[in-house]
Amino acid sequence: MRYEELADLPCSITRPLVLLGDRWTLLVLKEAFAGVRRFNAFRSHLGIPRSRLQDRLTRLVEHGVLARRPAEDGEHPEYRLTRKGHDLYPVLMAIRDWGDSHMAPDGPPVHYRHTGCDGEAHVKLECDACGTRLSAHDVTPQAGPGLR
Template sequence: MRYEQLADLPCSITRPLVALGDRWTLLVLKEAFAGVRRFNAFQSNLGIPRSRLQDRLGRLVDHGILVRRPASDGEHPEYRLTRKGHDLYPVLMALKDWGDTHMAPGGPPVHYRHRDCPGEARVTLACDHCGEVMTAHDIRPEAGAGLVAAGAEDA
């Protein structure tokens, strides 16, 4: 199966990987959440080749995760996170939590503090009904409406 065909699979983990599935895209998003908006700043901060950055920014714009618009000073365009883009923040924080636990032997390199208290941002998987914290062992996947609809289309 070709990489582009993955977007057609009825899977809410696989489909986002088509838009987000490489390290540069996630690093561009990390910079965007840190307030970077200009092409040259992304390029300078990441050391990413210009053509690759152009491709990744274009993909994020095409998927509605970033919007490209004129800067207030009118010089160069800016890339801003959309609502869809902001909804990815917990994904990056989940990666950060995993990295802090499994790949930071000297401790977390950066603390993501709650603005108004000494607490730190953490991602927790919890049931939307009862609020109980869950792990993979507590979850049972079931067919949803999107899978049923995709199966009906294939028939």
């Protein structure tokens, strides 16, 4: 099976991986959340080849994660996160939590602080019915309406 064909599988983990499953796409999103909006800024922050960056930005726009808009100064277009894009923030924060726990021997390189109280932001998996904190041992996948 080709990588692109994975998008047709009825799996809500596999489908997004077709779009998000390479390091450059996630790094572009990380920069977008940090306020980067212009092609050359993405390029200088990431050191990514032009063609690869253009490919990733085009795919993110095609999938509605980013919107390409004229800049207010009219000079160069900007790439802005859409609502769909903003919904990916917990995904990046979950990766960051895992990285801080397992790949940061000297401690977190960056603290993500809640602006309102200066507490640290973390992703938590919990039951939407009772609020219990969950791990993989507490969850049982069951067929949903989208499974053919």
